[in-house]
Amino acid sequence: MDRTDELQKAFSYRWLIFVILALAYLFVYFHRTSLSVVAEDLVKDFNSTASVIGLLGSIYFYCYAAMQLPAGLLSDSIGPRKTVTFFLLLAAGGSVLFGLASSLGMAFGARVLVGFGVSMVFIPTMKILSQWYRKTEFAFMAGLLNAVGGMGVLAATWILALMAEAWGWRYSFELIGVLTVVIVILVWLIVRDRPQSKGWPSIQELDQTEPPATIPLGQGVKRVVKNRYFWPLAIWFFFDCGVFFGFGALWSGPYLMHLHGFSRAESGAILSMTAWGMIIGSPLLGFLSDKILKSRKKVIQLCTAILVLDILALYLGAKDIPIPLLYLIFFVFSVCSSSIVVIGFTSGKELFPVEMAGTSVGTVNLFPFLGGAVFMPLLGKILDAHPQVSQGVYSPEAYSSLLLVLLISCLAALGCSFLMKETY
Template identity: 40%
Template sequence: MTVNPELKAKMMKYRWAIFIVLAVAYFFVYFHRVSTTAMAPDIEEAFGIGAAATGLLASAYFYAYTAMQLPSGIFTDKWGPKRSATVFIIITAIGSLVCGLSTSYEMLIAGRVIIGVGVAVIYIPIMRVLALWFRKDEFASLSGILLMVGNVGAIAAATPLVLMTEALGWQNVFIILAVITFIIGLMCWVIVKDHPKDKGFPSIEEIESEETGKPIEESTSEKIPMVQSLKLTFGSGRKFWTLAIWFFFMYGSIMVYQGLQAGAYYTNVYDWDKGTWGILLTLVGVGMIIGCPLAGFISDKILHSRKKVLVLGTLVYTIIWAVIWLMSGKLDSLVAQGIINFCFGFFGGFFVVSYAQVKELYPVSIVGVSTAALNLFPFLGGAILQSISGYIVADKTPEQFQTLWMIMFICMVVATICAFLSMEKQKT
């Protein structure tokens, strides 16, 4: 197959414009996810609420985000990434505006829910763009870069957001975010295209076929009915469910530690102040910023395998959980704890290759549904395991934390078994 070299060159350049616009949008997915932490004191003062109400405000995002995972896949495959991402980025802007104009706690909760609904339909459209505009051996690497961008967004929602809130006020920050998000939505509508054919470019499968000399295996223009897509995904037995169970425990355990209990652990077991353990938790994010893209690169360019990288990362991550459990309350060295936290984020970030693994197991035309179906389980794991962890460490004693870490280790042993049993598409 002969591909017009001029059109190929234009396609290869244009796809980066699409990726950059969507990556910027994804930056704000993570930014919004953790933003309530920085704004919590001001919000509590403004509405006279306590920590429990602030916790509900933070969780409203996650419940909305989780509920929208399957719909996000359906929208993406049916409408295409351009329309899906644009509509829901605009919805995110509306939610941010509602938060900024809030005159009551209930209105703020409503705005937070709208934000959760909006940002839920950004990641899956990006996965479809990666599948339709980039080579197969670029997918995992770019997924890793995307997660790196997200984690930078999370870090930006810490100290920088605190400074912005102090300077401008939390409501003005939300209004500014609404304006920025709306502009990103307009850029998405103008720049993002569902398929290279929409710009008159050759498809990525045509380019790969010319480069490798192999015949085209499947068309990215193929359409599969939605009900059939869901049956293909959820009815595929070991192909899907080993990864789903693995992701439930993998990301759920990350959220238990990084997202909820690590700060309380360091405060109550080691009597360290917030500034000290805040640095330690930042190292988790730094580890992920490095680990996510590196895992994708290793998967694409070195091992040429998704499963091998998945198993390697899961094994080391599980060993780290064993160290956290067995050394609980016994390791008061900041250097040692810093190394543990960095490695926790670094190897935890290897989860990124699972998206490439599940994408390749199903027709590319249902990449939205298959990816969204998988993405449902990490957030479900986070919600359920975080709730359980609250009961286990109700009194925040050293013994309770050690019990929680032991349970997380057992969960990861199960996840490791699932990683070994998972399947990946055989290279031809």
């Protein structure tokens, strides 16, 4: 086989790998945001409180954050394909167990399995893509992957709401677990860590470039945390993603049902705008950053400022916001709190040499999930601080307090954006 044939086969096969890994990443976002449309059911089924359900949602983020550095180590040692296969199987088991949970303890155990399982998809996928795609293609593929994550949000809001209405939330999570097993099988049978595993030359050889030197993990982490421009970005991630995960991934569903009186299906339809925001916004913000503004910092500042206005509209509008405006508000919320992370990760990568891109992204990736871990139970405690209207149903005053905390957090994120370094 000559060089042209090898090039053609490798370039065709890598798209099959991307599709399978993107499907795996879809389930990462599904589990990340899935509790928002079933939170009310969980409060009632387990006879619990918003604080406890908030903690149940946050367990995912604690597990995810804890595994970001080990994800890089395991990808480098046993390989990303084996890492994704084993841990995604754990996530499948956790999803089935969550559907079968007869107690809160069992539900917490299931969410721990899910959190550990899906935590090992993003960084191994980034490593595999770095082996199959050129450096000039990598940012586009990362944006495309995040757009597929938006489809996971769509599945976790609109589609899960329809499934829960038809079959109940328990059977829905069991079915998701079975579908995850199918993805696991595809990963094992088709995905390969690098072109050389198929007998093809590496991307570096095809491009006639030298592979980058490696920097030890410990040395790389020290360089990251000692960089003064790393911390404004990291704290921005904490607040921005804390707002998105705490509200968008958990309490936005009860907010729409309790404050506005929507059914689960109607709430799911509005929440699906968070998915469309990611699907449309991720590549759009990449284009805005690369081609129009030619800046990372300006895009982050612009989106964070719009996010402040977006949350302010929810806070001031209370229950009087028209339905079409709610659709727009949740779309903008997603673009400015979730799609924007593509620019944040790009900025984090560009702060450091390419040789330590994995370490820098892995380190900064701790902070979005710490934000989710803190904000989910924090917002639950805020709701519990107010009297319930009925079992599992919270008052307008409770949601007003919740939105005020989100607004203050967005202002803190905006302040951090002015302290960042321009990395374009």
